[in-house]
């Protein structure tokens with residue numbers, strides 16, 4: 001059977017942007033900015049995107065496009081040994097682990113979307129009340145399990161219809177919708193009294209807050225937000241045609257991802273400031289601070305619905321992309337039919353996600369290194385396996401496949417751009433070979449606690 005491709009590179013752009021834009025943009029980015037010095041963090045973050053995020057993203061998509069295979073096949077073919085095939089399999093396993101715990105967290109978002117429609121989260125008098133409501137929902141095993149199931153069922157049914165009719169079509173619908181909702185929220189936020197203080201906060205630069213640890217956090221964020229290190233971009237790249245322009249396919253994705261992070265931060269902070277709350281609440285911003293804000297503003301009911309719809313769309317398009325490498329692997333390497341591979345992956349993610357969904361209730365006393373099961377999954381994947389996967393990809397591109405071959409391959413479809421701006425090839429050459437691998441090593445060493 002012929003392997004599927006996107007209908008055009010626009011299909012890739014939407015799918016990859018859908019993958020990139022996720023909880024990391026709308027939930028994590030605002031609270032990182034809020035607790036790490038506002039504008040100064042943003043400057044560091046943009047540098048990280050330039051030096052590590054974007055080059056690794058292009059290298060992964062390039063690997064996929066070069067051999068039109070899932071990560072295991074692609075790594076094996078370009079690396080020339082079965083060990084490289086195993087490295088590819090490791091990235092697929094990483095994606096699968098992410099799909100399990102990501103879904104168990106996205107379940108809270110879906111649950112809160114339903115809560116907001118039911119009118120349950122816009123009548124809190126204090127953040128303690130909001131926190132209590134949040135804790136009582138998370139303490140419920142069935143609440144967690146049913147939304148985990150429902151969220152996966154939605155994503156699996158989109159994947160079921162294949163690359164063009166499922167992933168591409170789903171993203172072409174959900175990504176623009178996400179932008180519309182986001183823009184409505186930004187306008188709403190800025191038109192609220194004192195809303196502009198959010199912007200002032202975002203763009204006030206305080207360099208004193210930038211410690212080495214903050215720099216490494218920004219590096220990790222750049223990595224996770226572009227869905228790197230876990231087979232996703234290799235797989236999505238493998239559905240490009242070999243003569244699709246790599247640069248004009250990847251650049252818009254990085255821009256769209258960054259724009260969403262900024263808009264999300266603007267929306268969140270303008271709303272938070274206009275309600276007179278603090279911006280540095282950390283991860284609880286979403287479930288404790290915002291519901292209090294929704295309770296104190298007019299139209300809070302509607303804004304809450306829009307907000308959780310936004311986060312839901314972002315999470316669903318990312319979830320889909322975390323599952324696709326496993327599905328592509330089963331199809332390419334083992335000859336499975338798409339629908340069988342999809343259902344297997346969906347069931348597998350559900351089962352593996354069960355302990356995560358129960359980690360805030362039935363299994364909450366099972367702690368390892370002071371972390372609950374969900375946090376262990378999260379830490380293993382995002383702090384250890386994802387940097388490792390990205391490291392494999394960039395070493396494969398810059399050193400094993402060979403920088404000459406990689407740049408020559410990058411030229412396919414992008415000859416004109418590269419001839420006009422030779423500096424772009426120099427940039428990729430230096431990043432692929434030196435800058436990105438070295439920075440990833442630092443991210444990794446930080447993750448294992450070497451920098452305290």
Ligand code: PHE
Nearest residue numbers: 020022023024225227318322
């Ligand atoms: N990029 C997604 C986000 O920003 C996370 C993600 C990671 C999605 C890996 C898929 C795969 O939330």
